[in-house]
Amino acid sequence: MEVEVIETVYVEEEIIDHSVTKRVLKSFPRAVVIEISRYQEIFNKRHQNFRLQKKNPGLILAKKHDNFVLPVPSGFGMDAQKNFYFSHMYNCIYDCRYCFLQGMYSSAHNVLFVNYDDFFKSISDTIVRHAGSSLTFFSGYDCDSLAFEKVSGFAAHAIDFFSKHPSVELELRTKSIVTSPLMKRNPVKNCIVAFSLSPQKIAGILDQKAPNVGRRIKALKQLAKAGWSVGLRFDPLIYCNDWENMYSELIEDVMDDLDPSNLHSVSHGPLRFPKKMYKQIASLHPDNRLFSFPMEKKGGIISYGAEIEELMSNRIQTELKKYTTRSKVFRCTV
Amino acid sequence: MKRGTKNDGLAEADLQFCWVIALRSEANPVIEAFGMKTLTGASLFPVYINPDNGHTLVISGVGSTKSAAAATYLKTLLHIKSYAAWINVGIAGYYQEPRGELYQALKVLNQDTGKANFPGLPFSKFAPGSALSTVSKREQNFSAQVLYDMEASGFCELAPLFSCNELTYVFKVVSDTPHTPASLITNKVVGELLEKNLEKLSKLVGAIGDLVKDEKRRLLIPREIIDVMENCHFTESNRHKLKQVFRKWRTAFPDRSLNEVSYPQTSAKEFITKLEQELLNEAKDWKLR
Numbered sequence: 237m238e239v240e241v242i243e244t245v246y247v248e249e250e251i252i253d254h255s256v257t258k259r260v261l262k263s264f265p266r267a268v269v270i271e272i273s274r275y276q277e278i279f280n281k282r283h284q285n286f287r288l289q290k291k292n293p294g295l296i297l298a299k300k301h302d303n304f305v306l307p308v309p310s311g312f313g314m315d316a317q318k319n320f321y322f323s324h325m326y327n328c329i330y331d332c333r334y335c336f337l338q339g340m341y342s343s344a345h346n347v348l349f350v351n352y353d354d355f356f357k358s359i360s361d362t363i364v365r366h367a368g369s370s371l372t373f374f375s376g377y378d379c380d381s382l383a384f385e386k387v388s389g390f391a392a393h394a395i396d397f398f399s400k401h402p403s404v405e406l407e408l409r410t411k412s413i414v415t416s417p418l419m420k421r422n423p424v425k426n427c428i429v430a431f432s433l434s435p436q437k438i439a440g441i442l443d444q445k446a447p448n449v450g451r452r453i454k455a456l457k458q459l460a461k462a463g464w465s466v467g468l469r470f471d472p473l474i475y476c477n478d479w480e481n482m483y484s485e486l487i488e489d490v491m492d493d494l495d496p497s498n499l500h501s502v503s504h505g506p507l508r509f510p511k512k513m514y515k516q517i518a519s520l521h522p523d524n525r526l527f528s529f530p531m532e533k534k535g536g537i538i539s540y541g542a543e544i545e546e547l548m549s550n551r552i553q554t555e556l557k558k559y560t561t562r563s564k565v566f567r568c569t570v
Numbered sequence: 571m572k573r574g575t576k577n578d579g580l581a582e583a584d585l586q587f588c589w590v591i592a593l594r595s596e597a598n599p600v601i602e603a604f605g606m607k608t609l610t611g612a613s614l615f616p617v618y619i620n621p622d623n624g625h626t627l628v629i630s631g632v633g634s635t636k637s638a639a640a641a642t643y644l645k646t647l648l649h650i651k652s653y654a655a656w657i658n659v660g661i662a663g664y665y666q667e668p669r670g671e672l673y674q675a676l677k678v679l680n681q682d683t684g685k686a687n688f689p690g691l692p693f694s695k696f697a698p699g700s701a702l703s704t705v706s707k708r709e710q711n712f713s714a715q716v717l718y719d720m721e722a723s724g725f726c727e728l729a730p731l732f733s734c735n736e737l738t739y740v741f742k743v744v745s746d747t748p749h750t751p752a753s754l755i756t757n758k759v760v761g762e763l764l765e766k767n768l769e770k771l772s773k774l775v776g777a778i779g780d781l782v783k784d785e786k787r788r789l790l791i792p793r794e795i796i797d798v799m800e801n802c803h804f805t806e807s808n809r810h811k812l813k814q815v816f817r818k819w820r821t822a823f824p825d826r827s828l829n830e831v832s833y834p835q836t837s838a839k840e841f842i843t844k845l846e847q848e849l850l851n852e853a854k855d856w857k858l859r
Contacts, residue, residue: 243692244676244699268692268699270677278688281735287788288736288781292691441858477855522788525858528818530849 244294246272246345251299256350256388260297263387267295274298279326279343287520289344290331300324300349304358308374309570317369320362324349324390325379330411330446333526334472337378339513346379348388356397363404373398376409382429383412392417399424409469411446413455423463428500430467431456433490435482438474442526453490460498467500471568472507473548475529475540483548484555491559499560504552505568506545514538575607575619583621585648586782587775588656590628590641590729592721595757596660597629599764603772612647615640619648626650634680634704634724641725645732653785655737655778656729659771661745661760662702663709663718669750672767673717674774675702675740680723682706687726689738691781696773697741708752717742737781741774743767792820794828804838812842819845822852 245267251257252271261269272278275298308319326347327337349355359373375381375394385391391408395418398406407428418429434442436449447455460466468490470483509517511533518527532541539545549567556565587604591597597618600606604625606618618627626648630640641656662673676699678687692699701716703709704723712718722740729738743763746752795816799809831848833841 243694246677246688266694268676268694270688270699270701272677272686277686281688283730283735285734285736285785288691288734288785291781294692438858474858475856476858520788522817523821525821525856528821528849529856530818530846530853 241292242267242295242346243292244268244270246270246275246278246294246296248272248275248296248298251297251350254297254299254350256352257297259389260295260348260350260387264295272296275347279341279345279347281343284342284344286338286342286344293327293344293346296345296347297350298347299351300354304355305362305373308377317371318366319372319374320359321374321377322355322359323378324352324355324375325384325388327378328380329383330380331444332411332446333442333444333521333524334474334507336509336513336517338520339509339516340378346384348384348390352390352393356393359397360401363401371404372407373404374407374409376407376430380410380412381408382410382414382417385412385414385417389417395421395424395427398427402426407467409467411443411452413447413451415455415459418459418464419462423459423465425465428465428467429456429459430469430501430503432469432471433486434470434474435479435486437482438476438479442474449486450489456490457494460494464498465500466494466498468502469504470552471503471505473504473545473552474507474526475544475548479548480551483552487552487555487559496560499564501564501566502556502560503566503568504549505570506539506548508537508539508570511536511538575609575621580609580619580621580648583619583648584624585619585621585626585650586624586654586779586786588626588628588641588644588650588654588732590630590637590644590656590658590721590725592630592632592637592660593757593760594629595760596764597627598761599768600659600771601627603768604775612643614643617644617647630721632720634706634721636724637721638724638728641728641732650732651786651789652733653737653782653789654733655739655782656725656733657739657741657775657778658722658725658729659741659764660719660721660743661755661763662742663712663746663752664700664744665712665715665748667744667747667749669744669747670763670766671744672697672770673700673702673742673744674698675700675717675722675742677701678722678726678740679703679716680727683723685723685727687723687730687735687738689726689730689735689740691736693774693777696770696777700742702740702742710752712748717744733785737778737785739774739778741771792816798828798841802838802841808838808842812838812845815842815845815849818849822849 275296305320305322308321405426409430411432439449456466531538601618606620609617609619616629628640628644630636674697681703709718833844
């Protein structure tokens, strides 16, 4: 999806004069602007049809009031002592079939919280509270970190902020190839640009509206060459016939000509959903073969099952060993 | 206008577009354009229908409550399916000219309660979007830059319950403005204003129809599985499970017939197990497309 096609922008009355609001609205000169009281009155409405709404979602500009920074569930991310995430956006302009956001929210509208400074204040407080700990902050948990950057400019602010806090890490997780905001500045060593990748044959079917994998790989190599730390995220691992060869080729393609010193980390994780979320997402796409697979249900989680997960995890780790050290490879379990 | 379609035999009609319109003068151009006929036996509100193209229409009368009531009446009377679109169209006041411009209401505010609804997907290619306030007395001051009507909020309260928010639509034609008072609007003028926008409305119906088709496909219970459920006793829980498993099986084996699956005709559970087993057997060489 191109962000230019947004036809409707809903704006909370409270932030109609906010500088970010004004800047964002300039990006959509032809959009209809509708004032709202609070974003929840539209975003949390009952009887919304996520699948239909995803065909032409609106943008909601809102103010976030609390929960700016949250701890990530254990089993997510790298080996920092404490991991946190923050969500300046809810939802994503891409439409990946396996994405948990489809089951997370009843609305497909994209929400952008414009009070960026409140996020950074909260991150700053968190850093102070955990002084001496190794911290990583994840952006892109409830959205793609860079896909909307041309409009939001949030990542640029975040990088500015984290450049002044070199002892903590920021991960921008993305499928976007919008690298220009990063390329036009000096790399910030504690900022990791982590790309979500699947073999092109799989992404071509499941990663709808997202840039193709070849372009993602090109973008990440460009960033690495410019000195940025990059991360590789093979998550979720998708099972299908010939997956072994497809993932081997993908890893070979990514690692080819990638300076290992700029590779921050590699993580991989299985396809898994909480039962309720799986049911919700599968009901949106009942004819999609991803959801026709005979999944296993264990402990309230729907997945391919331990056998396939182990098989895929072992294969990925074996492939990665050819190119990088074990210490950089992580297996996500949530 | 042709008259006289009986309610009998409409159970099979695939009604996909449900129009809820306040005034007869607003409704007439739509009734004509989509070839609807009076439904005899509809006692509470006048109802029109064309079972061939899937359009039906109810004339609600003026007011938000009547609009909600008429929509509910139509839903109940004709057992409208949950993939149908609900469309409220009519005239509205607006703060500026030109009269006759068609708008899509993207926010519908009940002026009395302050409650807002956000119906439909935007179709700005055919009709610009606007906010709309539903008022209980005709607006004369046009104090805000919004459309003013007297029905949409009631309609928007109920219609999403019958299908969903993205299949609920409100379109309004500007009839009165600060420069063109409502007192000048006659039934004839109302009819003309609607008629002038029929081409745009037809395009909108086409675009909404694509969404209806998509939703219908998603909710479809295939005929072959209905046959199985009729021929073999399934508990309610097993019926639900069968629908899910069969949908997966059909997706995995689009070219196969259920007749190829041998199972004991007397055991619903074994039939489900059989389908699940076939999916498991296929898992090793699973194709994503």
